[in-house]
C-alpha cells in the first residue's frame with residue numbers, strides 16, 4: 001500500500017536520447033556503463049521537472065535492455081516494452097505518503113530489496129523527494145544505501161543535498177541536474193507536443209527551466225486559473241491588509257495543487273501560481289528598464305504590463321521577485337501554505353500599498 005510502483009509515462013520520455021539537455025548526467029552514465037563501473041547509489045539533485053526521474057527510467061532501461069546501443073535502450077525487447085508499458089516488476093518508485101516518507105515505507109523497501117529481483121539484471125529503486133524522509137526513515141535506509149543487496153541500484157531524488165542528512169549524501173554518487181535551457185524547451189513543446197508557439201513561449205519562460213512545470217502549465221485547466229491568478233496580482237496593490245490576508249488564505253487553501261514528480265494528472269496549485277507571479281514581476285522589470293520585449297513571458301498581457309509598469313518602482317519589483325522566490329523555497333521546505341502565503345502576500349501588498 002505504501003509501496004508505489006509507477007512509471008511516469010505521460011510526460012516523460014524513457015530513453016536517454018529523449019531526455020532534453022542534461023548532457024553532463026548523460027555523459028556520466030555513458031562513462032560508467034561503458035566501463036562497467038556502475039555505482040549502486042545515486043543522489044540526483046535539481047529542481048523538479050528537469051529529468052531526474054526520466055533519467056532513472058532511462059538508466060533502468062539501458063541496464064536491462066537486451067540489445068542496447070551505447071547507453072540507448074532498444075525500446076522493443078521484452079524488458080524495454082515492460083518499462084514503456086509501466087509494468088516492469090523491478091522498477092520501484094517511492095514517494096512521500098502525505099508530507100513525509102515514513103519509516104514503514106523504508107522498512108518495506110528494505111524488505112523488498114532483500115529478495116532477488118523478479119527478472120531484471122538490475123532492479124532500480126527511486127526515492128522521490130528524498131528530503132521528505134523522516135530522520136528515522138533516513139537512518140533506517142543508511143545500511144541499505146551503503147551496501148545494497150546485489151543487483152539493486154538506488155536513486156535518491158532531491159532538490160538540494162543540504163536538506164538531507166550528511167550520512168545519506170556521503171553514501172551516494174551525486175549527479176546534479178540543471179534547469180533546462182528555456183529556448184530548447186519551447187522548441188520541444190512546439191515540435192513534440194504540437195503546442196501553439198505563444199503558449200509554449202509563455203509556459204516555457206514561466207517555468208524556470210522545469211519541463212514538468214511547463215507541461216502542467218500548458219494544460220487548459222492552468223489557462224483558466226492563470227486569468228484568476230493574474231487578476232489577483234493586479235488587484236493586490238488596492239487591497240486593504242485584511243483583504244490581502246483573505247486572498248492569502250484563499251490561495252493557500254484553494255490552490256492545493258500536487259507534488260511535482262507524480263504520475264497522476266496534476267491540478268495546478270501554488271507552485272504554478274508563484275511561478276506565474278515571478279514571471280509577472282520579471283516582465284514588469286523588463287518593461288521598466290526598457291529591456292527587449294521579446295524576453296517577456298506573459299506576452300498576451302503586454303498592455304496591462306505596460307500600464308502597471310508606470311506606477312511601480314524597480315526597487316519594489318526586485319523586492320517582489322525576491323519575495324516570490326523565497327515563497328517557493330519556503331513552501332518546499334516548510335510545507336505550511338497558510339503561513340508562507342500569508343507572509344508572502346502581505347509582504348507584496350505592503351510593497352505596493354500607499355501606506356509605505
Ligand SMILES: [Zn+2]
Nearest residue numbers: 065074077080
Ligand atoms: Zn531493449
